[in-house]
Amino acid sequence: MVKQVEHILAPREPHFVGDGFRVHNFIPGVQPLSMQRMDPFIMLDYNSLVTFPPAESPRGVGVHPHRGFETVTIAYKGRVEHHDSTGAGGVIGEGDVQWMTAGAGILHKEFHEKEWSKQGGPFQMVQLWVNLPAKHKREQPGYQSITKENIVKVPILAEGDNVVGQVEVIAGNYKGQKGPAHTFSPIQLMNVRFSKPGKADFSFVAGENTGLLVIEGSVKVNGSGLVQTNHFVLLGQAGEDFTIESEAEALVLILSGEPLHEPIAAHGPFVMNTKAELMEAFEDYQNGKFGKLD
Numbered sequence: 001m002v003k004q005v006e007h008i009l010a011p012r013e014p015h016f017v018g019d020g021f022r023v024h025n026f027i028p029g030v031q032p033l034s035m036q037r038m039d040p041f042i043m044l045d046y047n048s049l050v051t052f053p054p055a056e057s058p059r060g061v062g063v064h065p066h067r068g069f070e071t072v073t074i075a076y077k078g079r080v081e082h083h084d085s086t087g088a089g090g091v092i093g094e095g096d097v098q099w100m101t102a103g104a105g106i107l108h109k110e111f112h113e114k115e116w117s118k119q120g121g122p123f124q125m126v127q128l129w130v131n132l133p134a135k136h137k138r139e140q141p142g143y144q145s146i147t148k149e150n151i152v153k154v155p156i157l158a159e160g161d162n163v164v165g166q167v168e169v170i171a172g173n174y175k176g177q178k179g180p181a182h183t184f185s186p187i188q189l190m191n192v193r194f195s196k197p198g199k200a201d202f203s204f205v206a207g208e209n210t211g212l213l214v215i216e217g218s219v220k221v222n223g224s225g226l227v228q229t230n231h232f233v234l235l236g237q238a239g240e241d242f243t244i245e246s247e248a249e250a251l252v253l254i255l256s257g258e259p260l261h262e263p264i265a266a267h268g269p270f271v272m273n274t275k276a277e278l279m280e281a282f283e284d285y286q287n288g289k290f291g292k293l294d
Contacts, residue, residue: 001239003210005224007032009232011048020059020112021125023047026213026232033234035131035266038209039259040185042069042271043129046213048230049077052112054120060111063293066102067281068137068271070130072189073098074170074253076215078123079113085291086141095148097170099181103132103139105284107293126213126253128189133260134273136184144181146170152177156192156200164198165246167191172256174202188256191215194246202254203240210235210242210256217250 011024023045027033035042052059058081073080075092082098083089085107092098093113100108112123132139154177156165169179172188179190188208192200194217204210212233218226221233222242235242244252263273270281284290 003239018061058111058117076124079116097146099144106141165194
């Protein structure tokens with residue numbers, strides 16, 4: 001059974017997060033993309049393609065806390081440097097993915113990478129927040145640093161076995177090939193990259209919440225009209241199958257996940273199940289239980 005296209009959604013006006021990330025907020029900003037409708041995906045900020053001028057002092061976001069979920073940063077263009085209260089840090093380069101489990105609590109900061117900042121240039125990224133099931137909200141904080149070399153790549157074939165692109169599997173499974181990311185609930189996260197005209201078919205479990213973000217070019221989904229760059233496609237929960245077709249080069253991010261069906265209590269950087277747990281998170285943060293980070 002085919003997953004129907006429910007909505008094709010244009011991006012909202014962008015706003016800045018800190019001074020380094022100019023983002024369009026899709027989840028939960030664009031209706032009907034609420035946290036409940038897109039469960040377990042509770043936020044999607046998209047830094048569409050923008051050029052930053054050179055800067056001696058790197059732009060970014062200063063120290064801030066997280067608890068109760070995971071952040072997934074996908075770098076399409078540009079480089080980001082991060083540090084946290086566990087002492088970890090690193091650089092997310094073009095094509096890389098950083099999967100951070102905030103879990104029980106972490107302090108974190110992220111800026112344009114120092115040397116990249118001095119040169120400036122094109123910058124394009126996605127940050128996705130993935131909710132943690134209640135039983136995993138107190139996991140130890142940690143990272144999965146997934147480089148572009150470690151992302152599983154499955155060729156997209158046309159007639160005569162001609163390769164017209166590839167599916168880059170970050171999490172989940174495509175045609176028997178499993179992505180490198182560990183997840184706490186069933187999630188599919190993958191880039192579909194067309195190098196020439198072609199079509200890719202997908203089949204996910206019925207009941208998953210599934211959306212597509214067009215990063216480059218334009219595509220048809222299940223034979224729809226052309227979905228333009230920076231637009232989001234919401235698919236229905238019923239059905240399993242859908243197709244993405246491109247008439248030229250294109251890049252599409254797919255996110256799909258089994259809903260947790262748990263209460264969501266969210267405020268700022270904390271996402272828990274009850275208001276009492278939210279209050280506890282604020283108290284723990286104020287009492288220094290998330291560690292220290294300058």
